[in-house]
Amino acid sequence: MSCCDQNGAEDAAVGIGTAAQMNDLQDIINKYNGVEGSLISVLQNVQRIYGYLPRPALEQVAERLGIKKAKIYGVATFYAQFRFTPVGKHLILLCQGTACHVNGADKIETALCDELRVEMGETTDDRLFTLNEAACLGCCSLAPVMMIDGQAYGPLTPDKARQVIRDIYKRERQSQPEEVGA
Amino acid sequence: MIVRIGLSSCGIAAGGLPVWEAIAEEIGQQGLDWALRQTGCIGMCHSEPLLDAIHPDGSINTYGNVTPARAREIIAAEASGLALDEYRIATDQEPNECMAGQVRVALRNCGSINPESIDDYINAGGYKALRQVLTSMSPPQVIEEMKISGLRGRGGAGFPTWFKWNATRQEPGDIKYLICNADEGDPGAFMDRSLLEGDPHGVLEGMIIAAYATGCTTGIIYARAEYPLAIKRLEQALEQARQQGMLGTGIMGSGLSFDITIKQGAGAFVCGEETALIASLEGERGMPRLKPPFPSQKGYWDKPSNINNVETFANVPWIIVNGGAAFAAMGTEDSKGTKVFALAGRIKRGGLVEVPMGMSLREIIYGPGGGIKQDKQFKAVQLGGPSGGCIPESLLDTPVDYQSIKNTGAIMGSGGMIVMDETTCMVDLARYFLNFTQDESCGKCVPCRIGTKRMLEIMERICAGQGQPGDIEMLETLGGQIADGSLCGLGNSAPNPVLTTIKYFRSEYEAHINDKKCPAKQCKSLITYHIDADKCKGCTLCAKKCPVNCISGEAKQVHVIDQSRCTKCGTCLEVCPSKWAAVIVE
Amino acid sequence: MITMKINDTEIQASAGQTILQAARAHNIDIPTLCYDERVKIYGGCGICMVEIEGLPKLQRACATQIAPGMQITTDNARIRAARKVTLELMLSDHVGDCRPPCVKACPGETDCQGYVGLIANGEHREALKVIKEQLPLPTCIGLVCPHPCETACRRQLVDAPVAIAALKVFAGEFDLYSGNPFVPELKAPSGQKVAIVGSGPAGLTAAYFLAVEGHQITVLEAMPQPGGMLRYGIPEYRLPKRILDQEIDIIKSMGVEIKTNTKLGTDISLEELRNNFDAVFLGIGAWQYSKMNCPGEDLPGVIGGIDFLRDVALRQPVQLGDRVAVIGGGNTAMDACRSAVRLGAKEVMVLYRRTREEMPAEDLEINEAMEEGVEFRYLVAPIEILADNGRAAAIRLQQMQLGEPDASGRRSPVPIPGAEEIIAVDSVIAAIGQQVDMRGCDGVEASRWRAINIDDNTFMTNLPGVFAGGDGVTGPGIAIAAIGQGKKAATVMSSYLAGQTQPFRAPFLVEKTGLTRADFAQVEPGQRVTIEAREPALRRTDFQEVAGRMSEAAARQEGGKCMECGCRDWFECKLIDYANQYEVQPGYLQGEKHRVVEPDPHPFIARDAAKCILCGLCVRFCDEYMGINALGLVERGFETVVEPEFxxxxQESSCISCGQCVAVCPTGALLENYPQPQNVPVKAQQTPTVCSFCGLGCKGVAESCGAMTIRMLPPEEGILCAKGRFGFGELERERLTRPLVRKDGRLQEVSWEEAIATAAAGLGRVNGPIAITASLSLTCEEAGLAALLGETLGASLLAGCSDYPSRGLSEVWGINFAAPALVEMDGAEVILMVGSFNHNQVLPVRVRQAVKRGTRLIVLSDEPTLVDDIAALRIRSGNTTEIIKQIIAALIEERRVDEQLIEKAATGWVPFREQLAAITPSDEARQAARIYGGSARAMIIADGFTVSAAGVTLLADLAIVASQATDLNTGVVVINPGGNSTGVWQAGFSGEGQYLVDSIRSNEIRSAVIIGEDPTSAGVLSAQDLARLDWLVVLSPFLTATAAQAEVVFPSSTPLETRGTYISADGRVAALNKVTDPLAGRDTASILVDLIAAVDPVWAAQPRQYSRESISEKVASKQPFGSSSPDLTLPVGQARLVIPAPSPLFVPPRLSDPALIRFNKHGI
Structure with missing residues (x-):
């Protein structure tokens, strides 16, 4: 794994991520240099590279694109999409839409929290899963729904939700046995 | 023979991809000379994954709730020239009953064409309207046609589309922007997603026509990042359109030059508000600013900007081809044409429907919607998402048009229609919506930032059984002040769900506050789970499943819930076999 | 113009204005917390709502443009309701203490935090003034008050409450013995008369505050002397009556007439008073002791507690006998028993029906009584006084036990049936309570508890114009409570006398609750000051005062323990102002409050997110106006906070410490840290003045309190940089207060006379040339005096030790400043900014405003600047003057010069041109030449903190060559360090620092007077250099490294302590105002005058003809510009085009201003 697991301060000391990540970052900065109003797109790309927004990367964005740091920080904290800490390998988005709510999304949440032994918004100790909320995934007719790594699952029951997680765990164990429980 | 699978997000979520793979494999193994196609969402989301078997003679068998195993059966049957009635839910001759009463204008291509193919779109009559406009209509004529159609903005506010277009057109300046608001944020609404996934070119064509009419030079689609498939298909469609000369310089050989880029939102509901959307496009925090100046005067980069939502644009080509009058012939006096609704909640046939304006709520819910799940008692329908309100059964015959809906205290909104039955607690629902808007408040103005927070705290208190006399009145007062004093539509409408539920379901509030009871048995703090000793057979299921192990009892003995440890998760109720129904909620 | 109506009045306003602007233009106030004309409209606070006819919803006045025929209402019930709810919402998430717990606990609302902090800062007289805003008897109250303030003091969560009462005594006595006790200013006589019945705390207080309002006051007192209970109820050993007399004398000195021995109802009737006065205040007290209701009570030998104390005070004989029983457990009982001890009773016992725990008397009183030998017996109640020989001889006591708590929460005593005892006594003092004696108050309605009945808010009785307060209303209470009533009643009475009675309304206050020890874990525990009491054995024999006093040092230390609970913004918070205007009651909106951010360690700015209302002004100002964007909005919705980046x-952000965020913050969320040890919220004195740190001549408003300057504020609609805003703090710290003369090799404090004589003798004695150097922040007058001193001494060199680049201008123009007013920047087409201006950042901000209006900007700087982002061209020099030559060469090469014009303006054109012929301009130089030379109105601004004199010379050349300075008084402005470099130069101090150094090193200069500079710390003159001098006199506010080398050091005044004239870099004359008195008692000018007089032989011969005034006149006649604006035009054709020797363009600044040297240590 790359050093993107570390927090921002340490990144500064060791450079920002792997060489490939640093290259990607430069590419993004070059691509948007001089393009006004592109901050959100830049942040989305930085997050795509690192899985979150490492502070040194943002500082570089500020310097190179001439955007004030307070503005970057303000924008990054405004939008729900942006994170300042790395997420787990799999990002679970549990839909909080109305249809999901009236169809028992809270029970799915209870089940997922119990299965993963985390609270909403947290990452499992093995860094495999991060459980987050999503305002609405737009799959209301399949409520309740969750999305893992871009794939939607629904309609869920607590048991079904647990099963999805267990299946991913199983796959993980098969592919990289040494990682689980590390 | 063509096999067509619905692969919108909903289809995929319901398991469409394994079905696709199974069929591909099956066709290959059987050596069938069949084409496998994908299409967008036809609206019957309740029956996804959907499979259409399109025969050379044009007849179609539609199968629902297809699994890979069923798909193989269906292929086998179809290969032998038979239909598999067991899974068939419709044919071209006998459409599914959910289609009853529907008139498809915006959704005209959804579920029939391959959204990833511009040729499919053109074959279905696509880009005809654009050619017509470019070759035989002046921009004022286009705007006039829109005026005749009576099309109003489908994003929520219902502002006449022609008026906006005209305003932008009238503004001086060489650079004007055309923005498509695809930041569909209402929880419970997915019309725009389905349109973008199912018929992206329909939206693009509408935009190009609008650009011609308004004099806009650059188009931007502001799309939710939560809609990856829609964005992917839009990108494909843009590329195809450029290649075919529908975008770029000199479109279709005319003097029109226009191109479109996609900008992704980053997760802020408030960015559905025009001025916040513009701030977001400019890379700022999505905080609304005061109007005027309106975006048509000073919008993106302070240039005149026209903003319409996805569904509005999707209607445009149809109106041009069929004439504004044809559109205006449908619907009511002040709300013309059709409207797409997303049916969800406690409804049998959740999905997308498009009906003429003026159809009553009852007709929609019990017609295409098929009524209430498990035939329970209808309680209310929520329109307009978190900005809207709840309409009770007594008003079910309200015709769906802008004004009639507004009169109930709700709003038309973008078209989310969430149906609630007796198991829905209206207080909890209002709390839910308020929680949403509170969470999505940008924080700029005081009434919205702190007011919704305080209202939410009162709502939470009520749901937790700590309501106090006077709370309802305080909610009404605060709600009124927030609606009046907030800076943008989000705050103006945030109290609506609370105010309408108080209006129509005051007794539920009173039960929570005065009797500490939740009539719908949803508010955890106000309910308890018991095991009926007479009914319990000691199957141990509940004890095994209880996540906090608070149920005790030997096998074949009556089980007991330890109330002090019970978290009221409801698992016991769920797992208790229905034949015994020993778990009771009070 | 648009015609419209606001509040039914037709008004004309300019089109494009908002409702708020139009209303303000017509003096109609619309409240707002987020609007500032200088930044974009925001609309966040939502309290500027107004009603517009025809629109169903209220509209934001700040954002709604006016339209013809608009009918606007700015205030009605609906609008008020909306504003009220919005304010209540804001307040529901506003955490803080508007006022500290001590103030809230004080029934007299004494500003304890204010005076305690002022004492800590050494401002004892200011402390006294603060106390006297609430009460006229500080020392008396300090001595007798049971100080609820201390009971509420949060310091006890750390160690012990601050000794607030004792500090009040300190402040009171400091004033009384100052020789010039404070007497408040009285308003013009109102012509109205008020009678006050009773001269106790309530009556005297009412008299004092009504007198301040200009009313004529007559106090009627039944007793022979004024003071009421303070005189007759409190024994001498607690409150020496001479102190009471002194404080009453001050009240009398305000014109208050006190008629003693005049009893209401006996000597004068209430009706007479009502007929002869415009209002009456009844402060009659509660003078009747409560009966014990037991048989034998009326026997001789039984006396009421208050009667006893009164008799003692009147020195009337009291027959007590040996055994005295005092019944009761309150403070009167303590006063009685301790007085009885002092009168010689052998055995004094206090009989109390509950236990020590429930005793209402002060602990200190009880303890001191015990020390004095008083015996305490608990759980006993008298049931009969037994007689012997017709005189009380014994008490039959019922023994009690404690039962259930009563309404007051105290456990009530219950008799133990049958348990009785009899004790022998010689006299009994009944001190169980007092009552009001309303005889004489004819027609005044009594309350249920048989006191005077008043309206709680107006203090008026049922009789119109008759007010009342104090014990006569409340029954017996503590003095400060009576004072509080007297003050409030006086305020209401004044409004009544003015014709419109304004009832008292307790202000709404935001309060922090639920604080625990843990909240103050970071506070270092200390020791509460101990106030020594006299030895018990000694004090029980006489009535001399028991309590000791604390020293000034102890008082300052104790005051320094105040934790500053109350909000520093109290006196200017807009939020609380509106909250009270709109009578908010946000209690119903309890809920989650904003998360609180850790305190920010910034040296000058304090941030408190819990008080932030998110008006966004700080963020918007920092970003839009200043161009910094150090603060930003973070998160969203309810979670939104204002935070620096990441x-x-x-201090670790891009903040430039201009403090502008603080200036625009409407609440206490952003505050200045004061330079003094305690940050005390005070009603400060405001003095408009001018900043002394650079030649920009920025106006500012200095806030002071006593001798402290606490803040420097930007003027309304103006800005200051970090130095202007916070640099003054360096003028406040570690000051010299006494003249010093070197004796036995060591500087020692001496008298002014000795120092002057020594300095003059030394200067007269030294053989050889003398140099005088003057600080660039001296006023013209001071510089003139310094020059006169030089003339008198025959000095050979007048110089300045600071780097002084604008001398480069004089090479070309003969004068060292230019006349294009900086305001012309706004109209300039092009600005060439040379140097970073990171030392005076007001300028780049003004450049930003100009660029916003369309000016093109060229930045020539090696350091990053605040305006890099808006520069049309950004050049790094490589740090030689070559770049400017290149620009000139490019102008010539590209034929952008008008030779005729140049030759008309200046000499030396041809050789000048030839010298530049060999230069090949760089692309950047050509670009700059095109922008600068191609403009009709271009202006050069040079940063005098970093640009070299040679660079400035070339810039002047450039301006002439480009014909941007055709009339020779436009084109280049150099902003030098020091507020008055232009004026000091004009006074004759044109010598270069380096020349001074060389002259000292070559022994050409033998002695020097260095005024206001610290060349040693600046690195201009080393200690060794100074050691070469035979005689060095230094005038400096601080003991600087330079001063440490001197033979004589005079503690001179700072620019804050000086009145005089400054001339800014662009030649404007500005008035420097005196903010505070010179700390050392003398200002620089008076020291110089004395020095001149001391060294001038004429003075020596004819001292009488030579006064200070005549010296000042002499200076005035020599002053460069007198007092009027100078004529700044130069005759055409006198400029010389010169090319200086090659040198670096940017030179690191050597600043010899000691305040700047110190300020730079903050790293700002």
């Missing part, structure tokens, strides 16, 4: 401490 949540860093402010």
């Amino acid at each position: 949540g860093l401490p402010l």
Whole structure:
């Protein structure tokens, strides 16, 4: 794994991520240099590279694109999409839409929290899963729904939700046995 | 023979991809000379994954709730020239009953064409309207046609589309922007997603026509990042359109030059508000600013900007081809044409429907919607998402048009229609919506930032059984002040769900506050789970499943819930076999 | 113009204005917390709502443009309701203490935090003034008050409450013995008369505050002397009556007439008073002791507690006998028993029906009584006084036990049936309570508890114009409570006398609750000051005062323990102002409050997110106006907070410490840290003045309190940089207060006379040339005096030790400043900014405003600047003057010069041109030449903190060559360090620092007078250099490294302590105002005058003809510009085009201003 697991301060000391990540970052900065109003797109790309927004990367964005740091920080904290800490390998988005709510999304949440032994918004100790909320995934007719790594699952029951997680765990164990429980 | 699978997000979520793979494999193994196609969402989301078997003679068998195993059966049957009635839910001759009463204008291509193919779109009559406009209509004529159609903005506010277009057109300046608001944020609404996934070119064509009419030079689609498939298909469609000369310089050989880029939102509901959307496009925090100046005067980069939502644009080509009058012939006096609704909640046939304006709520819910799940008692329908309100059964015959809906205290909104039955607690629902808007408040103005927070705290208190006399009145007062004093539509409408539920379901509030009871048995703090000793057979299921192990009892003995440890998760109720129904909620 | 109506009045306003602007233009106030004309409209606070006819919803006045025929209402019930709810919402998430717990606990609302802090800062007289805003008897109250303030003091969560009462005594006595006790200013006589019945705390207080309002006051007192209970109820050993007399004398000195021995109802009737006065205040007290209701009570030998104390005070004989029983457990009982001890009773016992725990008397009183030998018996109640020989001889006591708590929460005593005892006594003092004696108050309605009945808010009785307060209303209470009533009643009475009675309304206050020890874990525990009491054995024999006093040092230390609970913004918070205007009651909106951010360690700015209302002004100002964007909005919705980038401490962000965020903050969320040890919220004195740190001549408003300057504020609609805003703090710290003369090799404090004589003798004695150097922040007058001193001494060199680049201008123009007013920047087409201006950042901000209006900007700087982002061209020099030559060469090469014009303006054109012929301009130089030379109105601004004199010379050349300075008084402005470099130069101090150094090193200069500079710390003159001098006199506010080398050091005044004239870099004359008195008692000018007089032989011969005034006149006649504006035009054709020797363009600044040297240590 790359050093993107570390927090921002340490990144500064060791450079920002792997060489490939640093290259990607430069590419993004070059691509948007001089393009006004592109901050959100830049942040989305930085997050795509690192899985979150490492502070040194943002500082570089500020310097190179001439955007004030307070503005970057303000924008990054405004939008729900942006994170300042790395997420787990799999990002679970549990839909909080109305249809999901009236169809028992809270029970799915209870089940997922119990299965993963985390609270909403947290990452499992093995860094495999991060459980987050999503305002609405737009799959209301399949409520309740969750999305893992871009794939939607629904309609869920607590048991079904647990099963999805267990299946991913199983796959993980098969592919990289040494990682689980590390 | 063509096999067509619905692969919108909903289809995929319901398991469409394994079905696709199974069929591909099956066709290959059987050596069938069949084409496998994908299409967008036809609206019957309740029956996804959907499979259409399109025969050379044009007849179609539609199968629902297809699994890979069923798909193989269906292929086998179809290969032998038979239909598999067991899974068939419709044919071209006998459409599914959910289609009853529907008139498809915006959704005209959804579920029939391959959204990833511009040729499919053109074959279905696509880009005809654009050619017509470019070759035989002046921009004022286009705007006039829109005026005749009576099309109003489908994003929520219902502002006449022609008026906006005209305003932008009238503004001086060489650079004007055309923005498509695809930041569909209402929880419970997915019309725009389905349109973008199912018929992206329909939206693009509408935009190009609008650009011609308004004099806009650059188009931007502001799309939710939560809609990856829609964005992917839009990108494909843009590329195809450029290649075919529908975008770029000199479109279709005319003097029109226009191109479109996609900008992704980053997760802020408030960015559905025009001025916040513009701030977001400019890379700022999505905080609304005061109007005027309106975006048509000073919008993106302070240039005149026209903003319409996805569904509005999707209607445009149809109106041009069929004439504004044809559109205006449908619907009511002040709300013309059709409207797409997303049916969800406690409804049998959740999905997308498009009906003429003026159809009553009852007709929609019990017609295409098929009524209430498990035939329970209808309680209310929520329109307009978190900005809207709840309409009770007594008003079910309200015709769906802008004004009639507004009169109930709700709003038309973008078209989310969430149906609630007796198991829905209206207080909890209002709390839910308020929680949403509170969470999505940008924080700029005081009434919205702190007011919704305080209202939410009162709502939470009520749901937790700590309501106090006077709370309802305080909610009404605060709600009124927030609606009046907030800076943008989000705050103006945030109290609506609370105010309408108080209006129509005051007794539920009173039960929570005065009797500490939740009539719908949803508010955890106000309910308890018991095991009926007479009914319990000691199957141990509940004890095994209880996540906090608070149920005790030997096998074949009556089980007991330890109330002090019970978290009221409801698992016991769920797992208790229905034949015994020993778990009771009070 | 648009015609419209606001509040039914037709008004004309300019089109394009908002409703708020139009209303303000017509003096109609619309409240707002987020609007500032200088930044974009925001609309966040939502309290500027107004009603517009025809629109169903209220509209934001700040954002709604006016339209013809608009009918606007700015205030009605609906609008008020909306504003009220919005304010209540804001307040529901506003955490803080508007006022500290001590003030809230004080029934007299004494500003304890204010005076305690002022004492800590050494401002004892200011402390006294603060106390006297609430009460006229500070020392008396300090001595007798049971100090509820201390009971509420949060310091006890750390160690012990601050000794607030004792500090009040300190402040009171400091004033009384100052020789010039404070007497408040009285308003013009109102012509109205008020009678006050009773001269106790309530009556005297009412008299004092009504007198301040200009009313004529007559106090009627039944007793022979004024003071009421303070005189007759409190024994001498607690409150020496001479102190009471002194404080009453001050009240009398305000014109208050006190008629003693005049009893209401006996000597004068209430009706007479009502007929002869415009209002009456009844402060009659509660003078009747409560009966014990037991048989034998009326026997001789039984006396009421208050009667006893009164008799003692009147020195009337009291027959007590040996055994005295005092019944009761309150403070009167303590006063009685301790007085009885002092009168010689052998055995004094206090009989109390509950236990020590429930005793209402002060602990200190009880303890001191015990020390004095008083015996305490608990759980006993008298049931009969037994007689012997017709005189009380014994008490039959019922023994009690404690039962259930009563309404007051105290456990009530219950008799133990049958348990009785009899004790022998010689006299009994009944001190169980007092009652009001309303005889004489004819027609005044009594309350249920048989006191005077008043309206709680107006203090008026049922009789119109008759007010009342104090014990006569409340029954017996503590003095400060009576004072509080007297003050409030006086305020209401004044409004009544003015014709419109304004009832008292307790202000709404935001309060922090639920604080625990843990909240103050970071506070270092200390020791509460101990106030020594006299030895018990000694004090029980006489009535001399028991309590000791604390020293000034102890008082300052004790005051320094105040934890400053109350909000520093109290006196200017807009939020609380509106909250009270709109009578908010946000109690119903309890809920989650904003998360609180850790305190920011910034040296000058304090941030408190819990008080932030998110009006966004700080963020918007920092970004839009200043161009900094150090603060930003973070998160969203309810979670939104204002934070520096990435949540860093402010000092680690891009903050430039201009403090503008603080200036625009409407609440206490952003505050200045004061330079003094305690940050005391005070009603400060405001003095408009001018900043002394650079030649920009920025106006500012200095806030002071006593001798402290606490803040420097930007003027309304103006800005200051970090130095202007916070640099003054360096003028406040570690000051010299006494003249010093070197004796036995060591500087020692001496008298002014000795120092002057020594300095003059030394200067007269030394053989050889003398140099005088003057600080660039001296006023013209001071510089003139310094020059006169030089003339008198025959000095050979007048110089300045600071780097002084604008001398480069004089090479070309003969004068060292230019006349294009900086305001012309706004109209300039092009600005060439040379140097970073990171030392005076007001300028780049003004450049930003100009660029916003369309000016093109060229930045020539090696350092990053605040305006890099808006520069049309950004050049780094490589740090030689070559770049400017290149620009000139490019102008010539590209034929952008008008030779005729140049030759008309200046000499030396041809050789000048030839010298530049060999230069090949760089692309950047050509670009700059095109922008600068191609403009009709271009202006050069040079940073005098970093640009070299040679660079400035070339810039002047450039301006002439480009014909941007055709009339020779436009084109280049150099902003030098020091507020008055232009004026000091004009006074004759044109010598270069380096020349001074060389002259000292070559022994050409033998002695020097260095005024206001610290060349040693600046690195201009080393200690060795100074050691070469035979005689060095230094005038400096601080003991600087330079001063440490001197033979004589005079503690001179700072620019804050000086009145005089400054001339800014662009030649404007500005008035420097005196903010505070010179700390050392003398200002620089008076020291110089004395020195001149001391060294001038004429003075020596004819001292009488030579006064200070005549010296000042002499200076005035020599002053460069007198007092009027100078004529700044130069005759055409006198400029010389010169090319200076090659040198670096940017030179690191050597600043010899000691305040700047110190300020730079903050790293700002």
